[in-house]
Every structure is written in structure tokens, then in C-alpha cells.
Amino acid sequence: MDKTRYLKTVVIDKLIDNNAKEIDDVTIEEARLNVYLNGEKAISMMCIPIDQEAHAIGFLMSENVISSIDDIEELVLSEDGLRVDVKAVIDEGSLENLYKEKTLVSGCGGGVTANIAGDVKIPFNQTAFKVTPHTISSEVAKFYEESELYKLTGCVHKAMIYLLDGTTVTSEDIGRHNAIDKVVGKCKLQGHDTTKSILFVSGRLSSEMVVKAVMHKIPIIVSRTAPTYLGVQTAHIHGLTLIGFARGRKMNVYTHSGRIDVQRD
Template sequence: MKAKTFLAEIPCIVAYKDSNTFDTKKDIIITEERIALYLNGTKIISTMSIPIDQDAHAVGFLLSEGVIEKIEDITNIHVSDDGLSVFIDSKINEDNISNLYHEKTLTSGCCVGVTGNFEGKITEKFISSQMKISINKIWKLIEEFDSSNELFKLTGCVHQAVLCLENNKYVKSEDVGRHNAIDKVVGKAKLNNLDTSSAILLVSGRLSMEMIMKAGMHDIPIIISRAATTQLGIKTAQMLGITLIGFARDDKLNIYTHPARIVL
């Protein structure tokens, strides 16, 4: 696959309130593309996202939706030369893929997402992980998360997702959509055969129900966000056994569910 840029320099006029003056500059912006996903030769969906880590994005999305049940079911992954199409051959769950075509739910995403996995096995599971983490370690992770988001500092236009795994391994992804960022980071982990059942997921965006369910599909026991969560997000985390932390910024954080994993 040829490398495809996702940054562009665009001229703009800057207005300054205090001095009531104007200036010209070149602004660095994100370029998003429509990426098509083909599964077993059939196009199933297109997403608007940054044209990077397209294979991980596709894998993460399909695993999160339960269309592909485990990474070992995938027999082939190919990204087109222009970076705008992903082709996957895999054993699939026919019931779950039919949900994608059946009744779609428009999610409360910054870039409107689509999901079909709100019913079924995900609502029946409970993550009983005995994982513990100290509050001091959480503060350290938040500090590292904030300092590592270079693309946001450059453009102000992306969400970030980071998986903190055992043995100090980290997986990171960024995208214009917060759902995309999570799918990408999970896809990267699964493509590298990394276990997410003892992972901590840090995200920059708000935590609505579908974000929690994505984590639940991969048995992630702890989610931390710099932003807010919704009432249904909290309810879903409580139901799935996920420790949910929001507003992790400015020297404070809110622990909403399953606080026993946090050691003071």
C-alpha cells in the first residue's frame, strides 16, 4: 500500500479580538477520507476516518460488532494501494452481520457512528477481572496520555485512544472520530495478539453507551476519559462490570462504577 498523507496546509485569515487586527497564516489540518470495508468480497460499510491504520480499524470494528468472533478466524487482510479500501476474508458470525444490515443505531458520536451490537451476547456478559491499579499509577497514565497526543496539538482535530497493557506495553491510535480511535487501537492490539483482558483504555472523548460496549466486547476492565460520560454509559459500565472513570483532568477524576479496582 502506498503511503497516504492525512495532513494538509490550508491558508486562512486570523482575526485577533484584543488588537482588532487580521493576519494570514497556513493552518495544518486533518484530511479525512471515505474508507470502504469489504468482507468476504462484499462491501459492508464505509467510514469517514483518517487514512492510517485502516486494517486495524476494520478488524477492531468487526470484532467490536461480533461479526468476527476472534482474530484467528481472519484468513486474509489487504489494503488497496490508494488506502481507501480494506478487504478482509474471514469466518463470520452470520447473526451478528445480519444485525448490521437490519436495524442500525445511530450513535452519539462526534462523527455519527453506526452499530448493530446493542442486543445479544454483549448484554449478557460481566467482566469479573480482579485487576487492581493504584491511584498514583492512574495519575501517571493520564499525564503520559496528555503529553503523547502530538497530532491533536498539531491540528486540534483528533481523538486519541491508548491501551495500557501488561509489562508496560502501550498501543495508541488517533482519528477524527472517537469510535474510530477505539476500533483502531483494539484492532492493533488484536493483530499483534495482545491480551486486552488486563488492559486500561484511556480515551479523549466522552463516554456514551456504545463506547463502553466496545470495551466490553474485548473484556477491558477499566476505562478512563478526560471527558464526561452519559447516564446510559454509566449504567452500561455498571452492568458489564467495567470500572468507569471520567473527567480525568485538572488534578481530579470521577470514579462512577466498580471502584474496588482502584487502590487509594
């Protein structure tokens, strides 16, 4: 996919000390994606118009509105790319919560959530999946080296899922939450098992970022930056291995370190 088609050029004044120079600069396109569920409008989301079907499915599954990829009967993207129609078996209670119990989350893009706040009960993650620190360090390096839109604009977040066989699935968006929904949605639509995987994200590990991993039974989440206290507590309670400050050969393992294959003093 040629991602450069989502770039827009603007004219700016570039200031260095007291000198100004007029130059062209590159920005990223932002659009409103409308998601319709069984013929009714479910939600609108501001995003980069990439991976729209995956975005819709990832979000609805993160909110427990759709429980399984097998419950989806039809998935249609409009010609202009700004509407996704989903026909599926749904959890009516979770859908109702989505409208009534909205919480403005702490990430960029003004993300909204409802069902990940605690109403949905998820079993403690007991997955025995293990990885080495080397795997995490090498994948973090690739994660940032290969972020095309960020290099061009400095304006996007990225999420990547590292699967058991070593393959990776990635997505980028203006919002951290959107990027996770998109990459999870892509994995679900492609039939990948995320119960033995690692989720790499850009930006801080706040609670709602962690809960998205919890909802999809992803056992390990990694970032180069810090978690919040609630993010750590959420990971601890749900059995998720949370890793922050993963830079070079160093990283901080905040919870459930048994999944990291290391020698201990």
C-alpha cells in the same frame, strides 16, 4: 510512521478583534475507507487513513461480526489505502444486524453501530485486575502529552490501551469510536491480551464508547471528561470500572471501584 503526511495546509483569515491577517493553517486529511468482507462490501467509514487494517478488524470485532482474531484468514490493504479486504469466519446474524439495525451514535464522525445495542450477550466482567491511582494519573498525563496530531491540528481524538506489562498501544482519528476500534484492532493483530488492561479515551464516556470496552472484555475505561448516565449504567451492568474527570491526582470512579487499589477511610 510520519503522521505529518496526513496534514493539509489551507489559507485562512485569522481574526483578532477587528483586525484580520491571512495565514496558512493546518488541517487533517479525511478519507472514506471501504471495508469488504468475504468479497462483499460491508461498510464505509470516514476516517484518517492510518491503521486501516486495525480499524476494520477492531470495528468488525466490536460488532461481533468476527468473534476471534483466529477467525481471520486474510487481511489485505489496497495500494491507495482506501480499501481493506477481510476474509474470515463470520457471525451471519451480527452482519445482518449491521445492515438492518443501524443506530447513529452520539460521537463525532457520525459513527454507526448495530450489534452493541443489546442483542449480543456478554458475560459480566469479573476480572480481578487492579491498578493504583498513580498509574492512572501518570498514564493520563502521557496520553495527552504525546498526541502529535492533536497538537498540530486540534482535530483528532485518541485512544490508548495500557497493558498488564506496562506497554501501551495508541491510535488517533477524527472520530472517538474510530480511535477505539483502531487501537483494539492493533492489539488483536499484535496478539495482546486486553482482558487485563486499561482503555484511555479522549472525549465523553457515552454508552457506545463504554460498550466497545465491554465487547473486548477490557475491565477499566478512563477519560478526562464526563460520562453520560447511560454510560454509567452500561458500565455498572457489565462489570466495567468507569473513571471520568481523571485530571492530575483527582478522578471520579463511577462503577466497580474495587479494581482501584486505594486506602479507604
